[in-house]
Amino acid sequence: MLDDHDRRILRQLQAEPTLKAAELAERVGLSPQQAWRRVERMEREGVIRGQEAVIDWETLGFAVRVSLRVTLDKTLPRAFDEFLEAARAVREVTEIQTFLGRVDVRLEVIARDMGHWTQVYRRKIMALPHIADIEALMHVSRIKVQEALPV
Known part of the structure; x- marks a missing residue:
């Protein structure tokens, strides 16, 4: 190709x-x-999908980065769709990934500081529908970030 x-x-x-x-x-x-x-x-052909600006969130004052592993209550037929729709509306959520397995969704969340993180978590994340379990992983450092593919 x-x-x-x-x-x-x-x-x-x-x-x-x-x-x-x-x-x-x-x-x-x-x-x-x-x-x-x-x-x-x-x-x-879709090999090149576009160009994007890579924003350094820390430079803009967002010093806290948290990865949330979310398990949803899947007993409700629209739980997944309703959760994803609501999560998309949270401005501090910078990435949403879905998985097969115990964890259903991973959210990447940014905040200015721990006070802001607490507000986002309590007011916005915990208000998302159909959460059965949630685990927060606080980012400490980035060791490797590689966007480029080895072509």
């Missing part, structure tokens, strides 16, 4: 997503038109 030129393009775009076509082409050994056509093809 991907040849060496495509992989080089992806490596360059992962490292520096704002590269201009001419710079990208020079780095991967293609003409600007060839490089851009390949980028457009990979976008059409």
Whole structure:
């Protein structure tokens, strides 16, 4: 599906997503038109889904990061859907993942400080519907964050 030129393009775009076509082409050994056509093809095929800004939440004053493992009361038919809909509305929830197993959902939550975290937890998280069990894991440090794929 991907040849060496495509992989080089992806490596360059992962490292520096704002590269201009001419710079990208020079780095991967293609003409600007060839490089851009390949980028457009990979976008059409869904290999490249877009570009996004990576925000450093701590720089913006959000010093607390908590991962919540949530088990839902699945005896109610719409428990999953209603929980997810309500969780999406909590502004401090930055990520929602679903799982198979004892834990149904993982929420990534940010807060400015412990006082703010306590307010978010008590007023917003505990108000989410159909929670049977919840476990909070406080982030201490990030050892490795890798968004780039080894292409």
